[in-house]
Amino acid sequence: MTVSQITTHVLDAVKGRPAAGVPVELLQRSGDGPGGWTTIGTAVTDGDGRAKQLGPETLPNGEYRLRFDTGAYFAATQTETFYPEVQLTFLVAEEGRHYHVPILLSPFAYSTYRGS
Numbered sequence: 001m002t003v004s005q006i007t008t009h010v011l012d013a014v015k016g017r018p019a020a021g022v023p024v025e026l027l028q029r030s031g032d033g034p035g036g037w038t039t040i041g042t043a044v045t046d047g048d049g050r051a052k053q054l055g056p057e058t059l060p061n062g063e064y065r066l067r068f069d070t071g072a073y074f075a076a077t078q079t080e081t082f083y084p085e086v087q088l089t090f091l092v093a094e095e096g097r098h099y100h101v102p103i104l105l106s107p108f109a110y111s112t113y114r115g116s
Contacts, residue, residue, distance in 0.1 A: 004054040006092070008066055009102040009115070010045050010073075018049025019105055022073045026055040029063035037065060058096055065089045066101055074107060081107040088112055 006026060010019040026041040041055025071084030088101055100115035 002057050003052050003098075004041065005057060005059050005096070006055055006064060006066070006099045006101065008045075008051050008054065008068075008100070010049045010068065011102070011104050012049075013104045013106045013109075018045070018047065019073055020045055020047045020049055021076060022049070023069035024051045024054060025067040025069075027065040027067065028059070029065075059092055061092050061095050063089065064092055068103065068105075070105060070110075073105075079107050083107075083110060086110050090114075 004026075008024060010022045011017070012019040022045040024043050024045065025039055027037040028040050030036050030038040040059075043051035043054045045051050066088045068086040068088075070081060070086050074081040086103060086105070088103070090099070090101060092099055101112065102115045103110050103112045
């Protein structure tokens, strides 16, 4: 089992436990303009809320985006939400270094940070 250079973890902040079953998409900037993104990996968070095999083991420096289908997660848990998706855009500036980009999620708020 290999680990992607970019990984994530989703914690359901209301329930105080991992958010399993969240579809996640990893995109890479591929051009200018709003449509300038290419999907390079997909995953669904595991029972611990993690997506470790989300994309390639190594990526070039550049701009990347994680798109979380939070609407699907909240629908599966029969929870009303204000955010049907969460998109996080970030820079990979150190080629070969691991980037962990987690989110703390609730139906009406979310936060993120650069993990380790």
